[in-house]
Amino acid sequence: MPTATVENYLKAIHQLAGDGERPVAIGKVASELEVTPGTATTMMKHLGGRGLVDYVPRRGVRLTAAGDEAALRVLRRHRLVELFLVEVLGLDWGDVHAEAEVLEHVISDKLLARIDEMLGHPTADPHGAPIPDAQGRMPEHAGASLADAGPGRYQLLQVSEDDGSLLAWLSDHGLRPGTRFDLLDHDRPAGILRLRIDGADGVTSLGTSAAGHLLVQAI
């Protein structure tokens, strides 16, 4: 049974790995977890010894199959807890991340199963992020960044940003995972997109920086 710290390192590496093409730089891991590089190096050696990562000094790390499995287990817990806090306890969309960050490490399997059941075995968390199933399989959905999209009709799949303020803003403007909208135009030089959101009045503008956190699917 990995410690909470080890779980956090695995999660961070998973997060940073992206498509898994190339190994994750140790410095990225360190800054993701807000520890000094030396601390991260030490931990990488430890994780390597436990068979959770392949660590090549000065090159980087990647998760082994075992490490990836462990990371997905934590991710599943995280997202189920988030969803539970929003759906059942009515906490704010933006508050739940921090809470889940700690609960994910301490909840028993039995309690997790109960939460999963109570939520009806959901496949996405409040941000629209997919929830790995109990076997650790990640339901992949093919979304592209709104920042790269041209005019057309889209559905918002996921908000990949854990900070509360963007979440709150989107929510206020009627934009949440599942919502459909028309991208009217995308002024790339200015970095501004204009949308007509289903169920909302008028036209909403947002910048490329925000749009970069929105995963959408053309419909």
Place this chain on the structure above:
Amino acid sequence: MPTATVENYLKAIHQLAGDGERPVAIGKVASELEVTPGTATTMMKHLGGRGLVDYVPRRGVRLTAAGDEAALRVLRRHRLVELFLVEVLGLDWGDVHAEAEVLEHVISDKLLARIDEMLGHPTADPHGAPIPDAQGRMPEHAGASLADAGPGRYQLLQVSEDDGSLLAWLSDHGLRPGTRFDLLDHDRPAGILRLRIDGADGVTSLGTSAAGHLLVQAI
């Protein structure tokens, strides 16, 4: 902000203090928490330095006002979480203690407040144990041990035992906090009590050892 370990020591001392007449022996604390005596001694000095206990070497410890307040805060969390797990998530009466033991240290105030609200600001947990209020005031109820009771009519106030098996047995026999019953007779030499429980068929027998964990009130 005290660590989870510190909170556990405070809780243990509170538990063992009883009426607070005399200081708690260090050995009791050590065995309650399943650590070696030396470890407990070290921690007592630490807690003393933090102003949470009065520690007199070779005599024992007692909680200071600050320590008592902290202990009650943890107790409140523990009991609210237990109740939540039973009432809202439908976990077994006997399973929740272990779960609460860890959650009590990590839940945010905001989440706790939400739980409290959702449960309607309850004053007793699933074992019937009183829940300190948000100001740390403990609603005392005057119960006596069933092991000391003579024939008569009683109401079960509290089961002071965290192990699941007794809880499950009682529950199966229709006996839970609030339940009323007649104590038909109490055979002290044999150590057996016979009860007629409201809402249950026939007569239920139980031994003094179990009865010792039941707090009742004559009605």
Place this chain on the structure above:
DNA sequence: GTCAATATTTTGATAAATCAAAATCAGGGA
């Protein structure tokens, strides 16, 4: 191909919590 800038690793320390085992104390019985 050499060098400087940047990233990474090493080294030496620290804090929290713990243990095992040796040393010490306190109180009751002879």
Place this chain on the structure above:
DNA sequence: TCCCTGATTTTGATTTATCAAAATATTGAC
């Protein structure tokens, strides 16, 4: 009163996770 027994404290180590700062490697610029 003296000593033995059992409780407690000390001492010296260990584990996990961390930092600061020195040492080292890599890489892109020239």
